[in-house]
Amino acid sequence: MSDPMARFAADREAAREAKDPMAAVCVLATVDEAGLPQARTLVLRDIPEGLAIYINASSPKWQQSQQQVAIQVWWPSIQIQYRIQARCEPLPAEHIAESWQLRPDVPKRMDWLYQQRPQSSEISDRDDLLNLLENINPPVPLVAPEGARGLLLLPEKIERLDLNQANGVHDRTRYVLDTGRWLEHTLIP
């Protein structure tokens, strides 16, 4: 298949059908201010425009994701890994305003808490956190705070590794976007 995004979607669908819990998530890798690699699990969303992630702007990873990011997924149920390099485009505020309403209650309150205390900053202890959360006064009607953001992922390089081969030799393909066309290369696995 020469369209790696279609291939990714088909593989992900197979993983979902196999009830693979990893089908919902990805690992987002960025480079921090000190030049050090950082990786964390995020929910990987399907939106009409493509793949998206939701991030709070108070977290350092928001700044780290403004140019290039790497995303990795591994679906054990179908024995397939993808590694993706992507440019990121902030999702429009209208999109966030709408999709944010679908978040469960606690994540919504957390997003409001991040307005006072940045995500990933230190707090004295868990009791202090729970107390702060209890005393958050989000607006009524409840709307997304300014810091709730999202990124559309625009892949430029996609690598698929398929371990599920009868002869044991893994199948590895790299796709590179070249002036709007995907070029396909077979790699030594």
Ligand SMILES: Cc1cc2nc3c(=O)[nH]c(=O)nc-3n(C[C@H](O)[C@H](O)[C@H](O)COP(=O)(O)O)c2cc1C
């Ligand atoms: C299954 C799973 C899903 C997660 N989904 C998200 C997510 O969609 N957005 C998010 O900001 N953090 C998500 N997290 C938490 C992140 O992995 C991370 O701990 C948090 O965002 C702080 O990252 P930072 O130190 O880079 O700011 C998820 C964690 C797990 C285990």
